[in-house]
Amino acid sequence: MIQEQELKTFVEGTTNYFEVAAQQPASIGSPYLVTEGQPTVHEYTGMISITGKREGIVYFTAPKAMLTVLLMKMQESDFSHETMRDLVGEVANTISGNARKDFGRDFVISVPSVLAGDKAEIPSTPGVRSFVIPINWRSHSAKLIVALK
């Protein structure tokens, strides 16, 4: 299971992403362990599979309204479904890739895969519990979910 210090790596990565890419810091809530079932997701979810010295999944899930504002902050003018998918994948990829600063290069990340819809089913890794890192940015809420062996 993931250790507290490792969780901190993802919290810092999330903080850094919003500070730099969105030029506006997010407020990161206290991470919590999901004790039953799978965490709920928002309209768009970007997933990164982790292999190598750790196994599992890291995903970023956010509502369309938040992604729209994030795109505006990035000077984007295309708010299509494809661009939303691209953005959640890129956020998940960036935070997961940045985690290699602490986890090292054997923390192997996949290219992003994206699910759309708040009923989307996230694949689960047996025996692995999910930690949720709540993200509040402007008036929107999103989550980074880390489930690692």
Add this chain to the structure above:
Amino acid sequence: MNAVTNGNRRAYKLMIVDDSNIMRRRIERSQTFEEIELVGTASNGLEALEMFKKMDPDVVTMDLTMPQMDGIECIENLVKIKPAVRILVISALADKATAVEAMEKGANGFLNKPFTDRQLNEAIAELIR
């Protein structure tokens, strides 16, 4: 560097390689060098190789984690085709070993995502000056 001279100014042909369309547009929009002309974009290493052979760019920005052919393999191939090409890796992968490997394969600079416009322009300036 073997770039084309355009009047009194040297002109550099740029190719942007990243599997994210948002990132490709971001890099194109944020780079402020008048002497740089975008000649192509690609969303994976294989596409980049094809584009590279057609457009013969002088400067390449290269993502690493991409489908079909990753950035490290692509860098190796590009350098074999044109040893003088200048390659700036722009990647989320933040471990030192990856940066060292990219440089050993022929990259000339490394910029971590996420990045500011200023960081991008400084990194490109290092590459072409």
